Amino acid sequence: MLRVRSADDLRSALRQAREHAINLDGSGMDRVLHLDSKRGLLELQAATAWTELADYLALRGIAIDAFARMPGAPATVGEAVAQAAAGPDGLPVSAHVAALTLFTPDGEMRRADRHGNRELFRLALGGHGVIGVLYSVTLSIASLLKSAAAATEPVELRIDEAGAAQSPACSIECLLPPAALDAYLQDVRLLAEERRITLHGITVRRYQAETETRLPWARQEWAGVAVRFGSKTTLGASVAATEVRRALLTAALSHGGSFPIRDLRDATRQQLETCYPTINEFLADKRRSDPTERLQNPWYRGLLATMRSEPCAVRWGKTD
DSSP states (O other), X not given: OEEOOSHHHXXXXXXXXTTSXXXXXXXXXXXEEEEETTTTEXXXXXXXXXXXXXXXXXXXXXXXXXXXXXXXXXXXXXXXXXXXXXXXXXXXXXXXXXXXXXXOTTSOEEEEESSSSHHHHHHHTTSTTOSSEEEEEEEEHHHHHHHHHTOOOOEEEOOOOTTTTTSOEEEEEEEXXXXXXXXXXXXXXXXXXXXXXXXXXXXXEEEOOOOSSSSOTTSSOEEEEEEEEEOOSXXXXXXXXXXXXXXXXXXXXXXXXXXXXTOOTTOOHHHHHHHOTTHHHHHHHHHHHOTTOOOOOHHXXXXXXXXXXXXXXXOOOXXX
């Protein structure tokens, strides 16, 4: 594992990767780089934690504490940007990004925003770190403030089932059109009865739409429904839990729903292409910019495995 803390470290590491594979540890890239008070912009290294960002701005009288308390969200700004993760008001974090600085697989530093290198900008937002290695993110302070002020808490639905807290929990999150929420929740209850599973809890939160990323998971307003259910630790129980998750996903899609692309474990290729019609374009752009596939991570390998899970006309190359 090669630890990097600066742009020079990152450039050197990627050039080394031309000769042999390396694993990068970018956790040391966690500093605020520049505050432009006049323009209301803040540039920080990608591994900066939301808690550290909130503390930094609080010392200057700017309150964005809601970003430090986002349930289930990535801990760092860079991870949230790479996933286009939802902010405290349900709007993807990508909406608050004014510019990005990243390194291409061959070690070249590039800056991208909505006007310069726009396609690279759109690919990197929500690109799960496989388009380039994110070095810094420039955020709009006014946009962060507006989002923090509109923060909403997820709604936890009450589950009155004996033993709900006694067995380990599995979970899946699906995305539903708000009008289909009640019908889907009824399907969840019926499935729990048919499969004789114990529901631990159901959490519902609002997600707002965004259209700037090449893989827009929030292409419309969604009700995000996270279902937690009990499962034993045996192999057979693990298989059964997978079947339940897939059934819950299929039910969501039957109501016009979708799923967050950050979690690919239960989707078929057909479901993936239906919910993310630009996925093949994204992969083609990835292969053009990184033909030897130097930049890989578990999400990317899972994506390739899903795309190979059914016959297709395109071969995507090796994942190792």
